[in-house]
Amino acid sequence: MNSSLKLGTVPGFVFAWTCLTLAQSAPTPQSGQLLTNAAQVISLPADQAATQIKVVVTGVVTAADPTLKGRFFVQDATSGVFVDNAGGPRPEPGDVVRISGVTDAGAYAPVITGPTVVKLGATALPPAKPVSIGRLMSGAEDSQRVEISGVVRDARAGDSRLIVEMVSGGYRFGVYAPVLPNIDPQSLIGAEVSVRGTAAEAHNRSLRQLVAVQLYVPGASDFRVEKGDPENPFQKPAVPLNSLAQYRTDNSLDRRVHVKGIVTLQRPGEDIFLEDPSGGLQVQSRQLDVFSPGDVVEAVGFSSFENFLPVLQDGVLRKTGKPPLPVEPRPASVAELQRGLHHAEFVSLDCTLVDRAVRQVRIGTNETMRTMTTLILQSSNVVFTAQGDEPLGMAEIPLIPVGSLLEVGGICLTEIDNGGKLKAFRMLIGSPNDIRIIARPSWLTPRHLLTSLAAACVVLVVIAGWSVMVSKKNSVLNYLIREREKAQIELQQAHDQLEQRVKERTAELKFQITARKESELLFKAVLGERTRLAQELHDTVEQTLTGIALQLDTAAKLSGRSPDGTLRHLELARNLMAKSQVEVRRSVWDLRSRALEQFDLPGALLGGARHITDGTTIRVELETKGQPCTLPEIVEENLLRIGQEAVTNVIKHSRATLVQMTLAFEPAGVMLQIEDNGVGFSPENSVGPQDGHFGLLGMSERAKRLGGRLTVNSTPGKGATVLVEIPLNSIHEPPTPAFSDAAHDHERSKENSHPHS
Numbered sequence: 139m140n141s142s143l144k145l146g147t148v149p150g151f152v153f154a155w156t157c158l159t160l161a162q163s164a165p166t167p168q169s170g171q172l173l174t175n176a177a178q179v180i181s182l183p184a185d186q187a188a189t190q191i192k193v194v195v196t197g198v199v200t201a202a203d204p205t206l207k208g209r210f211f212v213q214d215a216t217s218g219v220f221v222d223n224a225g226g227p228r229p230e231p232g233d234v235v236r237i238s239g240v241t242d243a244g245a246y247a248p249v250i251t252g253p254t255v256v257k258l259g260a261t262a263l264p265p266a267k268p269v270s271i272g273r274l275m276s277g278a279e280d281s282q283r284v285e286i287s288g289v290v291r292d293a294r295a296g297d298s299r300l301i302v303e304m305v306s307g308g309y310r311f312g313v314y315a316p317v318l319p320n321i322d323p324q325s326l327i328g329a330e331v332s333v334r335g336t337a338a339e340a341h342n343r344s345l346r347q348l349v350a351v352q353l354y355v356p357g358a359s360d361f362r363v364e365k366g367d368p369e370n371p372f373q374k375p376a377v378p379l380n381s382l383a384q385y386r387t388d389n390s391l392d393r394r395v396h397v398k399g400i401v402t403l404q405r406p407g408e409d410i411f412l413e414d415p416s417g418g419l420q421v422q423s424r425q426l427d428v429f430s431p432g433d434v435v436e437a438v439g440f441s442s443f444e445n446f447l448p449v450l451q452d453g454v455l456r457k458t459g460k461p462p463l464p465v466e467p468r469p470a471s472v473a474e475l476q477r478g479l480h481h482a483e484f485v486s487l488d489c490t491l492v493d494r495a496v497r498q499v500r501i502g503t504n505e506t507m508r509t510m511t512t513l514i515l516q517s518s519n520v521v522f523t524a525q526g527d528e529p530l531g532m533a534e535i536p537l538i539p540v541g542s543l544l545e546v547g548g549i550c551l552t553e554i555d556n557g558g559k560l561k562a563f564r565m566l567i568g569s570p571n572d573i574r575i576i577a578r579p580s581w582l583t584p585r586h587l588l589t590s591l592a593a594a595c596v597v598l599v600v601i602a603g604w605s606v607m608v609s610k611k612n613s614v615l616n617y618l619i620r621e622r623e624k625a626q627i628e629l630q631q632a633h634d635q636l637e638q639r640v641k642e643r644t645a646e647l648k649f650q651i652t653a654r655k656e657s658e659l660l661f662k663a664v665l666g667e668r669t670r671l672a673q674e675l676h677d678t679v680e681q682t683l684t685g686i687a688l689q690l691d692t693a694a695k696l697s698g699r700s701p702d703g704t705l706r707h708l709e710l711a712r713n714l715m716a717k718s719q720v721e722v723r724r725s726v727w728d729l730r731s732r733a734l735e736q737f738d739l740p741g742a743l744l745g746g747a748r749h750i751t752d753g754t755t756i757r758v759e760l761e762t763k764g765q766p767c768t769l770p771e772i773v774e775e776n777l778l779r780i781g782q783e784a785v786t787n788v789i790k791h792s793r794a795t796l797v798q799m800t801l802a803f804e805p806a807g808v809m810l811q812i813e814d815n816g817v818g819f820s821p822e823n824s825v826g827p828q829d830g831h832f833g834l835l836g837m838s839e840r841a842k843r844l845g846g847r848l849t850v851n852s853t854p855g856k857g858a859t860v861l862v863e864i865p866l867n868s869i870h871e872p873p874t875p876a877f878s879d880a881a882h883d884h885e886r887s888k889e890n891s892h893p894h895s
Contacts, residue, residue: 177216179241179248180281184346187248190240195219195250198261199233200283201336201354203314204298211281211336211354212237213264218281218336220244222251231356234258246341246348247280263356266334271307277348279337286353287332287364289392291440291452292424293323300361302326303452304333305392305440315355327452328367328394334360371396371438372456380417382441383448391441397421397450398436400463401429402484403549403568410455411482411549411566412437413465418483418549423453431568432462445553447481467547467572472518476560478552486547487565488576489517491540513567515546524548526567541579547572669839681786682718685750686711688789692753707753714749739774740766740801743810746778747785747799754789757796764803773864776840777810780848783833784812784860792816792858807846807865818852837862 173179173193182191197214208226211218212235221237222244229235239253266285273279274286288306295301295317302313302323313333335355339348355361371394377386379399397419399412409422410429421437429435439453467486474480493514513524524546538544548565555561567573689711696703744760751758769777781799788794794816802809824834834850837860841848844864852858 173241175216176212176214176219176281179219179250180217182241182248184243184248187241188243190242192238192240193250194236194238196234196236196258198264199229199231199235200263201338201356202228202231203354204228205314211338213281213283213336218283220247220249220281220338221253221255222249223253223255226253226255229255229257230260232260232263234261243346245343246277246339246346266360271309274311274337275309275351277339277351280339281336283334283336284353285332285334287330290326290329290331293326295323302331304331308391311351311353313353313355313361315361316358318358318361325366326363327454328371328392329363330365330392332362332364367394372436374438376436378416379412379414379419382419382450383443389441393440394438395441395450396436396438398434398458400465401431401433401435402465403431403566404429410435410437410453411484413482413484418481419448419450420482420551421450421453421455423455425453425455427455429455429457430462431465434458434460434463446556446558447552447554470550472520475550475552475563476520478554478558478560480550481552483550484547485550485565486545486572487515487517488543488545489515489522491538491542491544492516492521493540494538513546515544522563522565524565524567526570538573538575539579541584542575543577543579545574545576679718681750681782682714684786684790685714685752686718688750689714689753710749710752717749738766739769739777742774742778743781743799743801746782747797750782750785751789751797755795756789758785758799759797760799760801762801762803766803769808773808773844776844777808777862777864780837780840780860780862781810781812783837787833788812788814788816788858792818794857805866807863809864810862811859813857813859815857818854818856818858820854821850821852 171191173191174195176195176197179187179193179195195212195214197212197218200211200213200218202210206228208223208228210221210223210229212221213219221239222242234257236256236258237250237253238256239250242249242251264283266283267279269279269284269286271286271288274284286306288304288311290302291305291310292303293300298317300313300315300317300323302315304311304313313335315333315335333353333355335353338352338354340350340352341347342349374396376396376398379397382395382397397412397414399414399419402411402413402418404410406428407424407426409420412419412421412435421439423437423439435455435457437450437453437455439450442449442451465484467484468480470480470483470485470487472487491513495512495514497510497512498508508527510525510527515522515524526548546565546567548567550563550565552563553561689707693704693707693711696707740760740762744758747758747760785797788797792814794814796815798813800809800811800813802811834848838848841862841864845867846862846864849861849863850858851861
């Protein structure tokens with residue numbers, strides 16, 4: 139709250155003069171009009187107030203309770219109105235304020251919302267208008283400062299305030315006042331008091347309906363005790379319970395009555411039932427002290443009526459100190475209850491259990507949820523209910539079978555009309571021990587019969603449905619059988635025709651397969667011969683021609699400065715030419731290798747390598763391991779060709795100075811290794827047949843033809859090693875792969891071909 143000006147305390151007569159000068163009727167505002175007094179605001183219809191009409195009102199704060207959290211009531215010379223200042227600074231009663239805001243429909247009456255509050259000073263509160271209880275309870279005095287008298291029914295100290303329940307003219311309303319110094323709230327009960335305060339309402343927000351009236355008293359001086367309770371009510375003589383509503387010369391609804399009795403049932407915070415030899419009584423009390431059935435207690439409270447029956451309200455109870463007494467239900471009949479007898483008494487009835495229900499109910503004002511079990515009972519053609527809640531041990535009640543004959547004990551609560559005629563009654567069960575099963579129901583109960591009938595109907599429906607389904611399936615099956623027989627005849631005819639065509643086609647296929655096999659054999663033979671000739675030409679003629687070219691190149695280089703050297707290289711070239719002629723003849727006529735006829739395999743390998751490297755700077759060495767032995771001609775010839783091809787690759791690409799050849803004769807087979815100290819290469823990036831190089835492919839195919847394995851290892855800058863391993867079983871029985879195997883080896887050799895080939 140902003141305070142832009144302080145005027146000090148304004149005398150009360152100034153306020154009164156202002157009220158007299160400003161008092162006027164509150165005309166209905168026009169659209170877009172500025173409202174300047176409280177009467178204009180509170181007189182608006184709800185739909186018009188909801189349009190947020192601008193308001194500027196100056197008045198006195200009449201109530202600003204801390205529980206309102208910044209909201210307050212203000213009153214000017216015309217009327218009072220509620221200001222919804224939620225969360226804002228809380229003014230004090232007596233503050234003169236100017237409020238700028240807009241109207242709102244409010245939950246019950248129009249209010250000012252979204253306010254800007256400016257304190258102008260302070261003054262005495264406006265005089266309270268005396269009102270009747272009927273006028274107050276109608277809600278017409280909402281937000282107005284009023285004065286009313288009544289009797290205190292309950293008083294207790296809350297958080298920084300006094301909470302009082304008052305009754306006037308049979309109506310009950312709440313009063314919120316400051317804590318009265320040096321006064322025990324309990325001493326106010328039964329006192330006649332006069333209060334001045336601002337009327338407010340408790341409402342149903344969704345329906346905008348009044349449900350209760352409250353009064354906010356701003357100061358202790360506004361709460362005056364006119365007449366206290368002259369004596370301690372517990373010192374008064376105890377009244378028999380059944381005479382509470384009977385004629386007595388000292389009867390008064392404004393004075394507390396003293397009663398005594400035995401506890402038969404208690405619902406803490408709600409009520410307690412007492413019984414003495416004269417009858418029973420319901421005592422309504424918020425007291426949370428727990429009493430057990432059989433305790434002898436005394437209570438004081440205000441006599442009242444509910445449903446035309448006596449009840450003691452706002453009771454205060456205490457034990458008498460006497461030992462507990464046994465509590466037994468009093469047998470009763472429906473006829474007695476229909477005459478209005480046994481209200482609030484602990485009675486027992488013989489009845490039949492018709493049904494039961496279990497539900498969650500809210501108990502008291504603390505929003506506590508409890509499980510309530512309700513039994514629907516019948517006795518002498520009268521249906522009534524018996525209720526018990528979970529804390530009293532009602533979990534066993536749902537186990538009682540429906541249809542059982544029971545003896546039910548409980549507190550009887552009747553409802554009668556103003557002529558004393560019974561309208562309804564119910565029973566409150568305090569313990570499952572109050573229910574005794576006299577006879578359990580026979581199996582042929584209506585529920586069981588209905589269940590059996592329902593089951594029989596379900597079975598009949600299932601049988602009828604099954605019969606209809608079977609009939610339909612039989613019809614469909616007969617139709618399918620006829621169609622299948624017809625299809626079977628057509629299928630047999632088609633089968634006969636197909637069999638004849640199969641025979642004719644089989645004869646044609648046999649002829650075609652025979653012709654195809656002959657063509658395949660011829661093709662394989664031609665392909666094998668072509669492959670052999672290609673390998674022979676590459677391994678013999680091409681290698682020899684390479685040697686001749688090397689010798690001729692060397693002779694050309696030496697022709698100017700060394701005639702003798704030139705002649706020697708020319709002679710070597712001529713020898714290689716003669717050797718090439720021999721190899722060509724051998725390839726054409728499939729003759730034996732002359733090198734193998736004249737020399738052993740180590741000598742042929744070394745001689746061939748030195749012939750190829752003659753005239754170069756490459757030195758060739760051969761090491762033989764193991765005991766040399768005679769190998770099959772095809773093995774020796776292929777090993778020789780592999781060695782020659784490897785040395786040729788060294789000369790072409792490696793720039794090596796040393797070739798180390800190792801020939802090992804081992805029990806498991808024979809091994810040939812050619813190793814150089816050249817520049818090496820990367821096998822993954824090597825070239826192959828697709829680039830016109832067939833060296834590695836030829837060597838690999840020769841090794842595979844012998845059942846062996848060719849391995850090429852090389853690292854750039856560290857030379858290369860070619861290793862050929864021929865197993866012993868392949869040496870004695872060299873395999874001859876079929877056409878498909880040769881094709882497969884050819885494809886695999888593409889991946890391993892030497893880049894120098």
